[in-house]
Amino acid sequence: MERIKVGLVGFGTVGSSFYELIEKHKDRLKEQLGVEINITKVGVNNPRKHLNSLPAGVLLEGYEDILKDEKLPIIVELVGGVEKPLDLVSRALKAGKHVITANKALLSQHGDTLFRLARENGVELKFEASVGGGIPVIKVIRESLKGNEIESIMGILNGTTNFILTRMTEEKLTFKEALTEAQKLGFAEADPILDVEGVDAAQKISLLASISFRKWVDYREILCEGIGKVTKKDIEFAEYSGFVFKLIATAKMDKGRAVVTVFPALLPKSHPLASVREEYNGVLIKSDFLGTSMYLGRGAGGSATASSVASDLGDLIERIRMKALPDPVELSPIEKLELFPQGELSYKYFLHFVTDNKPGIWATVTGLLASNNINIESVQQKWEDPTKLSDLYILVDITKESFVRKAFREIVNSPGIHTESCFFRILED
Amino acid sequence: MERIKVGLVGFGTVGSSFYELIEKHKDRLKEQLGVEINITKVGVNNPRKHLNSLPAGVLLEGYEDILKDEKLPIIVELVGGVEKPLDLVSRALKAGKHVITANKALLSQHGDTLFRLARENGVELKFEASVGGGIPVIKVIRESLKGNEIESIMGILNGTTNFILTRMTEEKLTFKEALTEAQKLGFAEADPILDVEGVDAAQKISLLASISFRKWVDYREILCEGIGKVTKKDIEFAEYSGFVFKLIATAKMDKGRAVVTVFPALLPKSHPLASVREEYNGVLIKSDFLGTSMYLGRGAGGSATASSVASDLGDLIERIRMKALPDPVELSPIEKLELFPQGELSYKYFLHFVTDNKPGIWATVTGLLASNNINIESVQQKWEDPTKLSDLYILVDITKESFVRKAFREIVNSPGIHTESCFFRILED
Numbered sequence: 058m059e060r061i062k063v064g065l066v067g068f069g070t071v072g073s074s075f076y077e078l079i080e081k082h083k084d085r086l087k088e089q090l091g092v093e094i095n096i097t098k099v100g101v102n103n104p105r106k107h108l109n110s111l112p113a114g115v116l117l118e119g120y121e122d123i124l125k126d127e128k129l130p131i132i133v134e135l136v137g138g139v140e141k142p143l144d145l146v147s148r149a150l151k152a153g154k155h156v157i158t159a160n161k162a163l164l165s166q167h168g169d170t171l172f173r174l175a176r177e178n179g180v181e182l183k184f185e186a187s188v189g190g191g192i193p194v195i196k197v198i199r200e201s202l203k204g205n206e207i208e209s210i211m212g213i214l215n216g217t218t219n220f221i222l223t224r225m226t227e228e229k230l231t232f233k234e235a236l237t238e239a240q241k242l243g244f245a246e247a248d249p250i251l252d253v254e255g256v257d258a259a260q261k262i263s264l265l266a267s268i269s270f271r272k273w274v275d276y277r278e279i280l281c282e283g284i285g286k287v288t289k290k291d292i293e294f295a296e297y298s299g300f301v302f303k304l305i306a307t308a309k310m311d312k313g314r315a316v317v318t319v320f321p322a323l324l325p326k327s328h329p330l331a332s333v334r335e336e337y338n339g340v341l342i343k344s345d346f347l348g349t350s351m352y353l354g355r356g357a358g359g360s361a362t363a364s365s366v367a368s369d370l371g372d373l374i375e376r377i378r379m380k381a382l383p384d385p386v387e388l389s390p391i392e393k394l395e396l397f398p399q400g401e402l403s404y405k406y407f408l409h410f411v412t413d414n415k416p417g418i419w420a421t422v423t424g425l426l427a428s429n430n431i432n433i434e435s436v437q438q439k440w441e442d443p444t445k446l447s448d449l450y451i452l453v454d455i456t457k458e459s460f461v462r463k464a465f466r467e468i469v470n471s472p473g474i475h476t477e478s479c480f481f482r483i484l485e486d
Numbered sequence: 487m488e489r490i491k492v493g494l495v496g497f498g499t500v501g502s503s504f505y506e507l508i509e510k511h512k513d514r515l516k517e518q519l520g521v522e523i524n525i526t527k528v529g530v531n532n533p534r535k536h537l538n539s540l541p542a543g544v545l546l547e548g549y550e551d552i553l554k555d556e557k558l559p560i561i562v563e564l565v566g567g568v569e570k571p572l573d574l575v576s577r578a579l580k581a582g583k584h585v586i587t588a589n590k591a592l593l594s595q596h597g598d599t600l601f602r603l604a605r606e607n608g609v610e611l612k613f614e615a616s617v618g619g620g621i622p623v624i625k626v627i628r629e630s631l632k633g634n635e636i637e638s639i640m641g642i643l644n645g646t647t648n649f650i651l652t653r654m655t656e657e658k659l660t661f662k663e664a665l666t667e668a669q670k671l672g673f674a675e676a677d678p679i680l681d682v683e684g685v686d687a688a689q690k691i692s693l694l695a696s697i698s699f700r701k702w703v704d705y706r707e708i709l710c711e712g713i714g715k716v717t718k719k720d721i722e723f724a725e726y727s728g729f730v731f732k733l734i735a736t737a738k739m740d741k742g743r744a745v746v747t748v749f750p751a752l753l754p755k756s757h758p759l760a761s762v763r764e765e766y767n768g769v770l771i772k773s774d775f776l777g778t779s780m781y782l783g784r785g786a787g788g789s790a791t792a793s794s795v796a797s798d799l800g801d802l803i804e805r806i807r808m809k810a811l812p813d814p815v816e817l818s819p820i821e822k823l824e825l826f827p828q829g830e831l832s833y834k835y836f837l838h839f840v841t842d843n844k845p846g847i848w849a850t851v852t853g854l855l856a857s858n859n860i861n862i863e864s865v866q867q868k869w870e871d872p873t874k875l876s877d878l879y880i881l882v883d884i885t886k887e888s889f890v891r892k893a894f895r896e897i898v899n900s901p902g903i904h905t906e907s908c909f910f911r912i913l914e915d
Contacts, residue, residue: 078775196629
């Protein structure tokens, strides 16, 4: 029986789950792949922390020994961060090693360079775990939908924010309370800013858009808003109107330009993504032959992510055993996908103005909406105590983003309107 | 640019959609696969029917010329039925040709022989389209979940019956009215017996069980019940009690024996499969590392099925181009999976007795349930007209199948109880 040696760098939540998976399923994988997988080296920052979890000969400080080891054809990068993985992955690819990573931040910032390096060195850079945790969305797009033109992708791609919004909706928690619970349960980082501000989801949808539309999308250029401004009141009003708040990522082509977005959206309760709860992720893909298909599963957590890393490893080992050529990601490192101008996008909107409780406010708000050519669909006003501030909720018909941004700015700059005001987009299908 | 020639046999709904897909996406596939796909021969029963759809040199009667053509490395079988495809596929495999099929009936009856033939001749037999239509469930199980032990599979695998049950539930149609509509829309065959009686779903779940648990399951031996006995009244009572009727296929291992079933089940409305409507299919898989994941999409129709055939073709072409070894389905043709005895299964049940409207009926029914040690959870009685028959609805707690079958038989044999009575199983997770 042949053996294949694998080097692992990083032994946090995902790294240790991956190690556990390979140990637990050694026999099953041997039977299925025809080779025995041996994780012979595990590089970590601080080996003393892991003395009890790993055999002495396996545990190493840093990754220099792993890069130098010519008997390691495959390196699994589960480090986190960007600078260190960039050094590790680019040097590993140059050394002719296949690399598996779960690092969407790395790929979305340096994917063009890294995929080019992989191609130049005749090796593969696999990344199933970088989007959707355990959901095999990369494989579905690259392999199962090969005979389809992908029309649109819509997804809940961040487990942390989905957990927070679920708790805010179902348990009536505030954002802070829900975040604290997510952190306790290990679904949110100590510093959750990348999740909460939508950056993690933006990196993921940009990767999905890049492999679907086969040109590079820079996540820093897309429309990206986080969930920080969603309040309990917004969620209550949405619910009352038949909607659920979700942090939704979208990607589609519109006359040769890409619409790629991340924002907290109001979905009708009957929408297939509306029932994706807790830390789960869901991806809905429309394509010309298959039609609508959807993929759901755990978007975060060590074991779900480890499952995707193992899937990449299985694919790699089969190729190595068959002495097949690598399967490069066909992304042009130069060609960037042109993005649809943000101001030209159009949606239905939900506006929430926090205002003084005095005459003339409605006249100001509706006057400024009218002067920006924005059509009101329905309104509601609520205040518990007439001496306090008032909440104006307004649903508006399909309008250009630039009109809404301008009207909103003008309204919030008017006397008696407070800056806690906000607006959200409605996604109906 | 290299060309690869493909022979297609069958030009019905799926065959013509597949041909259309290859024509429409010729350039896209060329760019992605690095070869041009040419469907050079299409074998049909009656060429005159297709004179306007296919070029003259391509259209052929029967498949003898296709089998003999040494320049065709790949044959796509989209014929339907079993005897003819068996002849075609086994001869093609023996001739060293790779075969793609969407034919679950063929595979579930002769898969052991055919997969052995493929292995012996160093070729592949691909079958993504045979289960779940366009949903890539075979690839997910065989590739994405390679690092997982599959704990259970639960699915809506038949589009026809799901369409019928959806219309019966949502539009209050009778079974016959819904079936007629399904036939009009092309979701049901002229002879729908294989769908309605659950045989199609049984073949599909047996295939999924076989590839998941890696031993052969004979669909003829599993617990299989169709939707023919589900009435509007049953659906109404289920809805009133918070349940939805779905034809559910399940597969799991229980202490080394397989539980593989197909029956119309009551699902709680909040169950993830409860919202799979119309002709859509859904597959929910529980596995040890990924946890719960779900895959949804069109389970029937030409274009969705063609999408899966194209996915298989893409995979095959990549292997051929890389001169890689075939990837055999690792199913032992001899080893059969031992099935859990049907009588030993246990469920919660929903019993529906149609009875005369006279004293003593309740005493008979509840007495016979008690003597069979069956615990009643709730009851309801309904009749619109006291001179007519009465409907007794009973929900019972978890009980062994053999006890329920025996009690049911005894009750239906009692005076005043009619043979239209029936029982169904409740699946809560």
